[in-house]
Amino acid sequence: KASSSCNDDVKGTGKNAELAEGTVADRGVSSLSNTPTLAFPSISTADFQFNIELASDIIVEKVEEYANKLGEAKLVLVDTSHGSKILSLVNLKAGRKRIDSSKFTTFVGDITKLYSEGRLHCNVIANTANWRLRPVGGGVNAAIFNAAGPELETATKERAKCLKSGSAVAVPLPSTSPLFWREGVTHVIHVLGPNMNPLRPDCLNNNYREGCKVLQDTYSALFEAFASIVK
Numbered sequence: 001k002a003s004s005s006c007n008d009d010v011k012g013t014g015k016n017a018e019l020a021e022g023t024v025a026d027r028g029v030s031s032l033s034n035t036p037t038l039a040f041p042s043i044s045t046a047d048f049q050f051n052i053e054l055a056s057d058i059i060v061e062k063v064e065e066y067a068n069k070l071g072e073a074k075l076v077l078v079d080t081s082h083g084s085k086i087l088s089l090v091n092l093k094a095g096r097k098r099i100d101s102s103k104f105t106t107f108v109g110d111i112t113k114l115y116s117e118g119r120l121h122c123n124v125i126a127n128t129a130n131w132r133l134r135p136v137g138g139g140v141n142a143a144i145f146n147a148a149g150p151e152l153e154t155a156t157k158e159r160a161k162c163l164k165s166g167s168a169v170a171v172p173l174p175s176t177s178p179l180f181w182r183e184g185v186t187h188v189i190h191v192l193g194p195n196m197n198p199l200r201p202d203c204l205n206n207n208y209r210e211g212c213k214v215l216q217d218t219y220s221a222l223f224e225a226f227a228s229i230v231k
């Protein structure tokens with residue numbers, strides 16, 4: 001398997017969020033919210049071709065599990081289009097479970113422009129990365145690495161060389177990165193979800209028993225990494 005050589009002990013979240021927030025304000029990004037907020041895309045449902053009905057169940061289940069554990073912090077599921085099927089399904093299912101909208105919402109926008117274009121301040125954003133943690137490919141990964149500049153690649157290499165599916169690694173963003181000074185993002189959490197696309201490494205060949213478990217593990221790893229940053 002392509003990623004089976006990834007045995008890095010993924011660690012560390014960085015503790016400079018408070019300091020970083022001050023620096024952002026100094027650089028002119030005004031009216032930033034103080035509520036720690038994680039913006040995350042739907043993991044695995046585009047390039048990795050994971051079934052969106054199953055993925056939406058898992059998102060709602062994991063958000064429900066973590067909403068209270070995270071205290072004041074908020075979770076925001078993001079997608080680029082108003083026609084996003086995953087956002088519609090999650091909104092419907094979160095509504096049925098009466099998930100507190102002060103702890104979880106959905107948002108239509110580019111995850112790299114949430115503050116500058118949507119006036120939504122998310123101090124942490126999640127990246128649907130590839131196992132090598134490289135700034136290649138498309139989707140969220142390309143958008144975040146492009147928007148963050150070379151600073152993210154350098155900071156990522158200091159934390160981990162690769163990523164196993166089902167896991168996450170949090171990377172503090174240097175204040176010189178445009179994502180930091182323009183959007184107020186202090187950390188990027190890279191995650192690697194289950195892959196159902198035969199053209200990508202480690203395809204699970206429609207094994208949804210394994211795939212659902214890996215997707216649950218990925219959201220747990222993401223929300224745990226966010227909890228470590230905000231605590």
Ligand code: AR6
Pocket residue numbers: 041042043044045046047048049078079080086109110111112128129130131136137138139140141142143193200
């Ligand atoms: N802002 C917000 N949401 C987005 C954006 C954006 N800029 N771009 C895409 N989405 P994907 P995956 C939504 O394909 O399925 C990469 O090349 C998109 O509509 O990024 O986990 C990596 O390198 C979808 O709902 O992630 C991996 O190899 C969601 O984000 C592979 O693709 C996830 O889409 C990972 O594939």
